[in-house]
Amino acid sequence: MGDLGNIRQLPLKTLLVQLELRGLIASRYSYFAEYRFKFMLQPHDLMARFEGERREFVQALIDTSSRARTWATVNFDAMYQQYGAERGRVVKALDYFQEKGWIELESKQTTEVYSLLRSDFDLQALSTELYEYFAHHEATEVARIHAMLEVFSSDQCLTHRLARYFGDHNAPGLCGHCSVCHGQVAHLPEPPELEPLPSRDFQQLCGEFIHKHQDYTGQPPSAECLTRFLCGISVPLFTRLKARATRGFAVLEDYPYAQVRAWVQGML
DSSP, rough: OOOTTTTTTHHHHHHHHHHTTTTTTEEEEEEEEEEEEEEEOOOOHTTTTHHHHHHHHHHHHHSEEEESSOOOOOOOOHHHHHHHOOHHHHHHHHHHHHHSSSSEEEEEEEEEEEOOOOOOHHHHHHHHHHHHHHHHHHHHHHHHHHHHHHHHTOSSSSHHHHHHTTOOOOOOOSSSSSTTTTTTTOOOOOOOOOOGGGGSSSHHHHHHHHHHHHHSSSSSOHHHHHHHHHHHHHHHHHHHHHHGGGGTTTTTTOOOOOHHHHHHHHHH
C-alpha cells in the first residue's frame, strides 16, 4: 500500500489509524510476508526425523524453498500449488524446527490486514478532510519544535518557562538549579549562510527528475514531490525512479523545508 500510494511507512500507519477512528476500516490480523531459514543440520538429516506424509511434507518444503548460499526463502505459493499445504501449517512446522534447533528462522515484512467497514463515504470529501488534518498536524509539530528551541535558548529561568508553557503560572521566577539560573545561557549556533534560492536554476536542479517522473507516471511531479526530491527525503516512488542517482537530489538539504517548498511552488 505504501508503494501504491507513495507513502512512507510512518505516515501510512497514521493514515490507517485515522481511518479506523472514523469507523471506515478495522484491523483484523497481521502476518509476516517472508520467512527464511538456515539449516543447522543437513537437509537429509532433517527429513530422516520424519516418516510417511510428514516426511513428504518436509521434502516439499525443502524443494520449493529458494536456497541461496546460506539462507533458504520459503515459497508459500509453491507449497500450496504443489503440495496443497496451507500457510499456517508451513509456519507451524518452521517454528517447530526452530524450537528443536534444526534450523535458524527469520521472518520479516509484517503485513497488516484490514477489512472495509463502510463504503458509503464521499471519497473526495474524505481526502480533503485528511489532507487538512495532516497539514494542520505538520504545522503544529513544526511550531512545537520552534517553541522548544526558543525555550532552551531563552535567558529566562528554564523551569519557569516550562511551567508557563504547561499552564502553571504560579511557578517561581527563578528555580535556582537550571543552567540559566547558574548563568549559563545556551546560545544555539546560527544557521550557515546559504545561496538565496531565487538565484538557483530550477530547471537545472529539477529538469532531469521532472522528465523521469513524467515518463514513469504520465504526469508532472507535484510541488511537494519536488521539494522532497530537492531536500533528499525519500519516498517509495523515488526508489523506482532511481532518484538518488538523479542530478539535483538532496542539493537543497541544508535549506529549511518550508522555504524550499515555497520556492518550488513559485516556480511551477
